[in-house]
Amino acid sequence: VLTQSPGTLSLSPGERATLSCRASQSVDSTYLAWYQHKPGQAPRLLIYGASSRATGIPDRFSGSGSGTDFTLTISRLEPEDFAVYYCQQYGNPPFTFGPGTRVDIK
Amino acid sequence: EVQLVESGGGLIQPGGSLRVACAASGFTVSNSYMSWVRQAPGKGLEWVSIIYSGGSTYYADSVKGRFTISRDSSKNTLYLQMNSLRAQDTAVYYCVRDWGYHHDVWGQGTMVTVSS
Numbered sequence: 749v750l751t752q753s754p755g756t757l758s759l760s761p762g763e764r765a766t767l768s769c770r771a772s773q774s775v776d777s778t779y780l781a782w783y784q785h786k787p788g789q790a791p792r793l794l795i796y797g798a799s800s801r802a803t804g805i806p807d808r809f810s811g812s813g814s815g816t817d818f819t820l821t822i823s824r825l826e827p828e829d830f831a832v833y834y835c836q837q838y839g840n841p842p843f844t845f846g847p848g849t850r851v852d853i854k
Numbered sequence: 855e856v857q858l859v860e861s862g863g864g865l866i867q868p869g870g871s872l873r874v875a876c877a878a879s880g881f882t883v884s885n886s887y888m889s890w891v892r893q894a895p896g897k898g899l900e901w902v903s904i905i906y907s908g909g910s911t912y913y914a915d916s917v918k919g920r921f922t923i924s925r926d927s928s929k930n931t932l933y934l935q936m937n938s939l940r941a942q943d944t945a946v947y948y949c950v951r952d953w954g955y956h957h958d959v960w961g962q963g964t965m966v967t968v969s970s
Contacts, residue, residue, distance in 0.1 A: 778955055779955045781955070781956040781957070783899070783957070785893075785899070789962075790948060790960035790961060790962050790963060791891075791899065791948070791957075791960055792960070793956055793957060793958050793960075796954060796955065796956040796958075797954075797955070797956075802958065832898075834898060834899050836899075836901075836956070836957075838952075838955040838956055839955075841901075841904055841912035841913075842901055842912070842913075842914045842915070843889070843901040843904070844901065845898060845899045845900065845901065846898075847898050848898045848899070
């Protein structure tokens with residue numbers, strides 16, 4: 749089971765966002781990914797292997813962590829970054845997602 | 855360009871069946887791991903099923919025994935056959951290509967509404 753916190757993060761453009769993903773059991777960091785999802789759009793892969801940015805993802809997005817605690821950091825929020833963010837474990841099926849963190853404009 | 859285009863969603867009565875399809879371009883479905891992921895209205899993402907390149911399949915407990923994932927190599931298309939549909943299956947269904955240990959390409963989704 750993956751738990752994400754906070755449920756909602758209200759921040760202003762230019763601020764730093766720190767999103768947490770906690771697993772009930774240790775997850776090999778190879779199998780931990782982060783996705784961004786905006787209304788009416790397909791989700792987009794941001795980070796895989798806990799810390800590797802996907803193709804085309806700006807370097808303001810970074811991932812870190814190991815074991816049961818993982819973090820997605822957005823160093824300076826841009827207007828297009830306001831969305832819902834999900835972590836996912838891709839160890840053995842079922843490949844569960846966390847419940848998501850909504851990043852809102854303050 | 856790698857692309858996934860879903861089709862076949864719609865309104866279906868509880869207990870009914872529906873098959874959604876996903877046409878792929880830019881890569882070969884049968885050589886890839888392919889998943890279905892869904893999002894119910896107001897809810898988060900839920901992984902539904904995977905078919906591996908070797909043909910093995912797995913399902914979420916919520917759909918096991920009711921849904922079947924398959925592919926047609928000649929059409930380079932992925933399918934999800936959904937039987938005994940319930941109101942809780944109402945969702946946008948996304949077709950996804952898996953690469954490494956993550957979902958790297960997503961379709962735009964097709965809406966399935968189960969309602970009388």
